[in-house]
Amino acid sequence: MKPLEIKELYRSGDKHYNQKVKINGWIRTSRASNAFGFIELNDGTFFKNVQIVLESDKLDNFKDITKLPISSSITVEGELIPTPESKQPFEIKAENIIVEGLSSADYPLQKKRHSFEYLRTIAHLRPRSNAFSAVFRIRSMAAFAIHKFFQEKGFVYTHTPIITGSDAEGAGEMFRVSTLDILNPPKTENDKVDFSEDFFGKETNLTVSGQLEGEAYALAFQKIYTFGPTFRAENSNTARHASEFWMIEPEIAFADLKDDMQLAEDMLKYVIKYLLENAPEEMEFFNSFIDKGLIERLTNIVNSEFAHVTYTEAIELLEKSDKKFDYPVKWGIDLQTEHERYITEELFKKPVFVTDYPKEIKAFYMRLNEDGKTVAAMDCLVPGVGEIIGGSQREERLDVLEGRIEELGLHKEDYWWYLELRKFGGTKHAGFGLGFERLIMYVTGMSNIRDVIPFPRTPKSADF
């Protein structure tokens, strides 16, 4: 007899009512008297458990089974009985139970509530808890929704390199990747490290962004996206920063900032809709236990037209408001989270694209506007989080781009191939970056990035 999955029971269990079924799973909870016992069994395929009913006169090993420690794995055969008067739609009257793997009395995930901090120390076991089984199934489904969205639109998924020999990304501090003997590295004549002897024949680091390579592919395939790990060697121990995180970076050719924003809006709505439709149990759990109002907020996003405001207008609105900010507002500042949340939560009460930022606070590759002061950049702000997406139209004019590179004291040689993209049939193009973990925090209501990454890497922490 082939085991059924609990997901199958919940999604079309009535097909199996009053029939003999077989399921596998891990014991989540267990209680028993002399004659009866109940096990909540979870097999990992679904958020909910199945109740197994044990009767001493039906099971030879009744006593042994009722004594099994939490998290023991078993195989159950029995009849699937509908239970219309109960909370759960059905239960299984066990006729035969085989122990697959014993757990132990010192299993750390006992029924009592544990803090998320504690659960991080048992990252190998926490996906067996309700909260983390929901988080990591949502993470998986959101990743797939993103692939599905882009593939259905004909985007080419591009694996940009993780190890980079280029110094040109300029988006943050980097981790060095090396096989040199750190106690005794080869030296050049002037006593520097001789990286020509390193594995790749030069100094290499972990990537902070696949954008530049993504642009090369967008100028061949028109529409591409990346989805891979990126790294920041920044010593910031906050609830929103990890040293290793996944990023999605679409890039579109023959497209301007407006197309870029439309793409970002469509993508966010698609992913949220996908989760609300395909993971109702998990979303209901987050709505009840992690973030009340989550489902309403997300549903609003799916149904609203995102607002648009220029940076200059946003600054005016902030200056006019009665709100007291910790960081004073004036044209030229980088918007802080308090400003961003005020704009999206109080002024517009929905997602907002802020566009056309001062060039001084944005990257060299963003397209210079006619005014010579601002660039065609956009940040997407959402209620409850602030910035979730940042993007821009890219500077496609070779002379302007070279001018910006010089202005910022960067070296044209480092960008030879990036500049060639403008020389050999460049077109207007645009793209954005979405931090995947930020998205997961947003759609689950989880407030610490460490709790949406299976095995998080942060300063002083790389366990498991």
Add this chain to the structure above:
Amino acid sequence: MKPLEIKELYRSGDKHYNQKVKINGWIRTSRASNAFGFIELNDGTFFKNVQIVLESDKLDNFKDITKLPISSSITVEGELIPTPESKQPFEIKAENIIVEGLSSADYPLQKKRHSFEYLRTIAHLRPRSNAFSAVFRIRSMAAFAIHKFFQEKGFVYTHTPIITGSDAEGAGEMFRVSTLDILNPPKTENDKVDFSEDFFGKETNLTVSGQLEGEAYALAFQKIYTFGPTFRAENSNTARHASEFWMIEPEIAFADLKDDMQLAEDMLKYVIKYLLENAPEEMEFFNSFIDKGLIERLTNIVNSEFAHVTYTEAIELLEKSDKKFDYPVKWGIDLQTEHERYITEELFKKPVFVTDYPKEIKAFYMRLNEDGKTVAAMDCLVPGVGEIIGGSQREERLDVLEGRIEELGLHKEDYWWYLELRKFGGTKHAGFGLGFERLIMYVTGMSNIRDVIPFPRTPKSADF
């Protein structure tokens, strides 16, 4: 007027016949007389080009357009005319052409044939060539097919860590990840490098496999898969090895080696079928220009039942054969590619699972068979390549696993959480690894791994 995509024209062009259309694209080739001109235009959305017909009396800028260098980007408006007598199904009679971005006469991808070696030096431009536009679209579609296969079966996509602080994976040489000053690293009292001062507070490396973490998640979700970059710091400059490559590692609980092989067979067939159905133009191109017989070989795989043979039987078959091998055959050897290819290509003439290898040549975590000599491992061999997948049932018995760890001189402490998975309700479970680039080489016929990775990383090479 909104631009149409060339893919849309080819897939349902008749909807637009004899109507005015607008398309964007890059000039692939161009030729002209005084009165007429022809441009092959590609917009990146499809493998094939559209022919643009230029007539001097219809286009004000006829002369300028005919002189545009290859790879210039243009926007064309004109009538879509069916051409039933020609090779291509339709052409566009241009009425208006706007130049989006000029290319230059020194554009390196001129019409003549280039060697793949040369094209690697212009990795930012090579996706604009026929061969590489086909390779990298196939790569994208194959990645999606893998996600689709696993998600439809309810597998949870798990992002296992890239940076690992564990020494326990043991599958190859590793790259160190560090932010220490390599010229002046902090030292311990006994003059070793003091990695407690490093970014993560310990020595860290790039992962060689997500399997161990994957097992933790399989023992919560029953069915998981990873799909991410992995790294080998091995100085092997072959056509089949890269220092950075992507790997798929599914892991299934309540499952044995037989289930594992069935999963691998189903997955391979699914991906190949997906590509044959969804990328017929690209597959036809590979079949004609890269690897004659490819489509027949792949179709055979979809339609055949994979064979099964134990390692011991395979050795006997090899010993009995008349074939002369470079590496002599006897029980205990690791099978070489020549052996593997002989088995799959000549003995079975289809994919073969070889199972139950001597424990000495396999990893510590593979489940020991009853005979005490072999482990429940499997390699999947396919014609034309040899090994494409390697997997095993995992040792779920705590005492046996601990015994193997000691036998091999490994340290139990390094595996504390991995061992705990066996202590807290372990079950039989199994998994395998598929090198994504190997798969892409296999389905395209491309023979060098450098030509199926957008920006490959190999010893002494990390350009772009």
